[in-house]
Amino acid sequence: MAITKKQSAALAKQVFEYAPAPESIDHVKIQPRYGLFIGGKMVEPHSKKHFPTINPATEKKLAEVAEADEIDVDRAVKAAGKAFESWSHLAPSQRSRYLFRISRILQERARELAVVETMDGGKPIKESRDVDIPLSAAHFFYYAGWADKLEWAFPNRKPRPLGVAGQVIPWNFPLLMLAWKIAPALAAGNTVVLKPAETTPLSAMLFADICMQAELPPGVVNIVTGAGKTGSLVVSHPGVKKVAFTGSTEVGKLIQKQLAGSGKKLTLELGGKAANIVFGDAPLDQAVEGIVNGIYFNQGHVCCAGSRLLVQESIAEPLMEKLKRRLSTLRLGDPLDKNTDIGAINSRAQLEKIQGLVESGIQEGAELYQPECQLPEKGFWFPPTLFTNVSQSYRIAREEIFGPVLSVLTFRTPAEAVEKANNTPYGLSAGVWTDKGSRILWMAEHLRAGVVWANTFNRFDPTSPFGGYKESGFGREGGIHGLAPYLDLN
Amino acid sequence: MATALSLTHLGSLMRGVRSVDEVGAEQRAAELAKRSIKKASKLWALDLAIRCMDLTTLEGSDTPGKVTALCAKGIRPKPGDATIPSVAAICVYPARVPDAATHLKGSTVKVASVATAFPSGQSFTSIKVTETEDAVKAGAHEIDMVIDRGAFLSGDYQHVYDEIVAIKEACGNAHLKVILETGELGTYDAVRRASILAMAAGADFIKTSTGKVQPAATLPVSLVMMEAIRDFVRETGRPVGFKAAGGIRTSKQAIAYLVLLYETLGSDWMTPDLFRLGASTLLNDVLMQIEKERTGVYQSPDYFTID
Numbered sequence: 001m002a003i004t005k006k007q008s009a010a011l012a013k014q015v016f017e018y019a020p021a022p023e024s025i026d027h028v029k030i031q032p033r034y035g036l037f038i039g040g041k042m043v044e045p046h047s048k049k050h051f052p053t054i055n056p057a058t059e060k061k062l063a064e065v066a067e068a069d070e071i072d073v074d075r076a077v078k079a080a081g082k083a084f085e086s087w088s089h090l091a092p093s094q095r096s097r098y099l100f101r102i103s104r105i106l107q108e109r110a111r112e113l114a115v116v117e118t119m120d121g122g123k124p125i126k127e128s129r130d131v132d133i134p135l136s137a138a139h140f141f142y143y144a145g146w147a148d149k150l151e152w153a154f155p156n157r158k159p160r161p162l163g164v165a166g167q168v169i170p171w172n173f174p175l176l177m178l179a180w181k182i183a184p185a186l187a188a189g190n191t192v193v194l195k196p197a198e199t200t201p202l203s204a205m206l207f208a209d210i211c212m213q214a215e216l217p218p219g220v221v222n223i224v225t226g227a228g229k230t231g232s233l234v235v236s237h238p239g240v241k242k243v244a245f246t247g248s249t250e251v252g253k254l255i256q257k258q259l260a261g262s263g264k265k266l267t268l269e270l271g272g273k274a275a276n277i278v279f280g281d282a283p284l285d286q287a288v289e290g291i292v293n294g295i296y297f298n299q300g301h302v303c304c305a306g307s308r309l310l311v312q313e314s315i316a317e318p319l320m321e322k323l324k325r326r327l328s329t330l331r332l333g334d335p336l337d338k339n340t341d342i343g344a345i346n347s348r349a350q351l352e353k354i355q356g357l358v359e360s361g362i363q364e365g366a367e368l369y370q371p372e373c374q375l376p377e378k379g380f381w382f383p384p385t386l387f388t389n390v391s392q393s394y395r396i397a398r399e400e401i402f403g404p405v406l407s408v409l410t411f412r413t414p415a416e417a418v419e420k421a422n423n424t425p426y427g428l429s430a431g432v433w434t435d436k437g438s439r440i441l442w443m444a445e446h447l448r449a450g451v452v453w454a455n456t457f458n459r460f461d462p463t464s465p466f467g468g469y470k471e472s473g474f475g476r477e478g479g480i481h482g483l484a485p486y487l488d489l490n
Numbered sequence: 491m492a493t494a495l496s497l498t499h500l501g502s503l504m505r506g507v508r509s510v511d512e513v514g515a516e517q518r519a520a521e522l523a524k525r526s527i528k529k530a531s532k533l534w535a536l537d538l539a540i541r542c543m544d545l546t547t548l549e550g551s552d553t554p555g556k557v558t559a560l561c562a563k564g565i566r567p568k569p570g571d572a573t574i575p576s577v578a579a580i581c582v583y584p585a586r587v588p589d590a591a592t593h594l595k596g597s598t599v600k601v602a603s604v605a606t607a608f609p610s611g612q613s614f615t616s617i618k619v620t621e622t623e624d625a626v627k628a629g630a631h632e633i634d635m636v637i638d639r640g641a642f643l644s645g646d647y648q649h650v651y652d653e654i655v656a657i658k659e660a661c662g663n664a665h666l667k668v669i670l671e672t673g674e675l676g677t678y679d680a681v682r683r684a685s686i687l688a689m690a691a692g693a694d695f696i697k698t699s700t701g702k703v704q705p706a707a708t709l710p711v712s713l714v715m716m717e718a719i720r721d722f723v724r725e726t727g728r729p730v731g732f733k734a735a736g737g738i739r740t741s742k743q744a745i746a747y748l749v750l751l752y753e754t755l756g757s758d759w760m761t762p763d764l765f766r767l768g769a770s771t772l773l774n775d776v777l778m779q780i781e782k783e784r785t786g787v788y789q790s791p792d793y794f795t796i797d
Contacts, residue, residue: 018526283508
C-alpha cells in the first residue's frame with residue numbers, strides 16, 4: 001500500500017528524532033572511592049576527608065574523591081621535588097619515550113576515558129570522543145617530540161627546567177586541560193602537582209592509573225583532588241616554582257595577588273567574551289554552523305566561546321532566521337547518546353549562574369529566543385538560548401556566562417565591528433566570517449584577542465599557541481610558545 | 491507548477507550568489523555522517539530508501555530483456571515479501587523507455603528517462619528538445635536532463651538557463667530533474683550557483699550527477715545543493731526536490747543521505763515526491779540490511795535476486 005506524502009513526513013519526523021543510541025558503559029570501571037596520586041601510587045589522604053562527584057545528567061553519585069589538605073599538598077610537592085632531581089637529569093630522549101607512551105595509552109583507552117569524561121562532566125559523548133580525548137593524546141604526542149629538541153626550539157639559549165610546577169585546571173575540558181598542562185611541563189623536564197576541578201576529578205584519576213601503566217617514575221606526576229582551598233595550597237606552596245592556572249578571571253586575580261613577590265613564574269588562562277563577527281559577504285550556511293559550534297559546543301562551557309555574535313546589519317535578518325532554524329535541530333539530552341548535541345550543565349552552581357544572567361538579560365530588555373526543547377527531569381539542563389536586541393551595556397553582553405547563551409549585536413562597518421569586539425575587559429578569542437581575504441587580515445590585526453579564527457571557530461591544535469589579552473590572562477599554551485613558561489631561558 | 495523567471499542580467503545575478511566555505515561545508519557533512527541510526531529508525535530509513543530509489547541502468551549494452559528484469563525487480567524488490575515496497579522509478583536511456591513503460595504499467599513505479607544528450611550534454615538544443623519530447627511521448631513520467639557544463643563553465647549562464655526552460659516546456663506534465671554533474675563544476679560555489687540557476691529555470695528536482703563522472707554524489711556536495719534548495723524555497727515558496735546519484739552502493743551511505751536531508755530540509759522532504767536516490771546496485775544491500783535487522787543475522791547474497 002502506498003504511503004501518502006503526509007504520512008511519510010510524519011513518520012520521518014518521528015523516526016528521525018533517532019532511536020536512542022547510547023554508548024555502552026560496560027567497559028568502564030569507576031571505583032567507589034579514590035585517594036590521592038602522590039609519589040607514584042594512590043594514597044589515602046591525611047585529611048581523611050572525601051567528597052562525592054556526581055553525574056550532572058542524573059545527579060547520581062559516581063564516586064568519592066579525596067580532599068587534600070595542607071599536609072597532603074606538602075607531601076605531593078615534596079614527592080615532585082624529589083622526582084625532579086632524577087627526571088630533570090634523565091636523557092631527554094627518555095623523557096620523550098614516556099610521553100609517547102602516555103599518548104599511546106590515552107589512545108588505547110580512549111573509549112573508557114571518553115565515557116568517564118561524559119559521565120563526570122555532562123558533555124556529549126560525541127565531543128569527548130571526537131575532541132577531548134584525541135586532542136589530549138595529540139598534546140602528549142606533540143610535546144613528546146619537543147622533549148629532546150629544546151635547544152632547537154630556543155636557539156642560542158640554554159633551556160633548563162624550573163622545578164615543580166603547580167597546576168590548577170577547570171571542569172570544562174578536564175582531561176584536555178590536564179594534557180595542556182602536564183605535557184609541556186614534563187617535556188621541559190619539570191615535575192608536576194596538578195589539582196583537577198572538584199566537579200570533574202575522575203578522568204584525572206584515570207590518568208593517574210595511566211601514569212602507573214606507563215611506568216612513569218614515581219613523583220613526576222602527582223594529582224591532588226579538592227576544591228578551591230586545595231588549589232590555593234598548591235599554588236602557594238614554597239616548593240612550587242611555576243604556577244599554571246586555567247579558570248575564572250576572579251580566581252586568576254587572587255592567584256596573581258597571592259604570588260606577587262614570590263618569584264614564581266605564572267601563566268593564567270582565564271575567561272572570555274569572544275566576538276564572532278559575521279560580515280555581509282560571509283558564506284552564511286557555514287557561518288551558522290560556526291556560530292552554533294562557537295557557543296553551543298560543550299554547552300557553552302568554553303573560555304573562548306563565541307558568546308557575542310556581531311552581525312553586519314544588512315544580513316541580520318536572513319542570518320537570524322537560519323540560526324533559529326538550526327537551533328531547533330539541536331538535540332539536548334542524555335550525554336551518553338551518540339546523537340546528543342547538547343549535554344548537561346556541569347553543576348547546579350553553574351546552572352544557577354546561567355539562569356541568573358539570562359534573567360538579567362530579560363530584565364534589561366533583550367529579546368529571548370529558545371527553541372522548543374524538552375529538558376529531562378533529573379539533572380542540570382539549560383536549553384540553547386539566543387538574545388537579540390542586545391546593547392553593549394547589558395550584563396549578557398559584558399559578563400562571561402559560560403553557558404549555551406548567545407547575545408546578538410549588529411554593526412555597520414568593519415571599524416565599528418572592531419570597536420565593539422574590543423570593547424570588553426577580555427581578549428581571548430574572536431571569529432571573523434567573510435569571503436574577503438584582505439578583510440580577514442585587517443580584522444586579525446585590529447582585534448585584541450589571542451586567537452582569531454577566520455571562517456571557522458573553536459578549532460584547536462597542539463601546534464598552535466593559545467592564550468589571552470587583558471583580563472583573559474597571559475602566557476601561551478600549545479606550540480613552541482607553550483614550552484617557554486616551563487623553562488628557564490636566561 | 492513552476493514559472494520560469496525572465497532575467498536579462500543573469501550573469502551578474504549569478505555572480506552575486508552567496509559563496510560556500512569549502513572547509514565548513516565538508517566539516518558539517520562529516521559531522522552529520524556520524525549520526526547513529528539504529529533499530530526502528532534504521533528499518534524505517536531503509537524502507538524509505540527503497541521508496542525513494544530510482545533503480546537505474548544506463549549502459550550501452552542495455553536490452554529490452556535487461557530492462558524487463560529491472561522493472562520486475564523494481565515493482566517487487568523481494569519476491570515473496572510483500573512488506574518490501576516498490577522503488578520510486580526505473581531510470582533508463584530514452585530508447586529503452588517503451589520497454590520500461592510496458593512493464594511498469596499498472597504499478598506505482600514511474601518511468602524515468604535520461605535525456606538531452608546524456609551524459610555529456612554536448613549537442614544541439616533542438617536535438618535535446620526532440621529527444622525529451624519523444625521520451626515523454628514513449629511513456630516517461632520523469633526526465634533527467636543534464637545541464638550544458640561547457641556553457642556553464644564558460645560563463646554563458648543564459649544558454650544553460652534557456653535550455654532548461656526549453657526542456658521543461660518539452661516535458662509537458664513530466665517531472666524534470668536537472669543534473670548538474672557536480673564532479674565537473676570544480677567548486678562548491680559553482681555547485682550552488684548552478685543549483686540556483688536550475689531551480690530558477692523551473693527544475694522540479696536538482697540532481698548531483700550522471701554517475702558517469704567521478705566524483706559523483708558526495709555528502710558535502712549534496713549538503714550545498716540542499717542548502718541552495720532551502721534558500722530557494724525561502725525566497726519563492728516553491729519546494730524543489732533533490733536527487734543524489736552515482737556511487738551510492740551501501741545502506742550506510744543511503745542512510746547518511748537521509749540524515750543530511752532530514753537535518754537540512756526537514757521531514758517534509760522525506761518522500762519520493764521530493765527526494766530520490768539514483769542507484770544501480772544499492773537495492774540488494776538495503777534488502778540484506780533489512781533482513782539483518784529483522785532476523786539478527788546476515789543472509790547469503792544468493793537469497794537476493796540479481797536483476
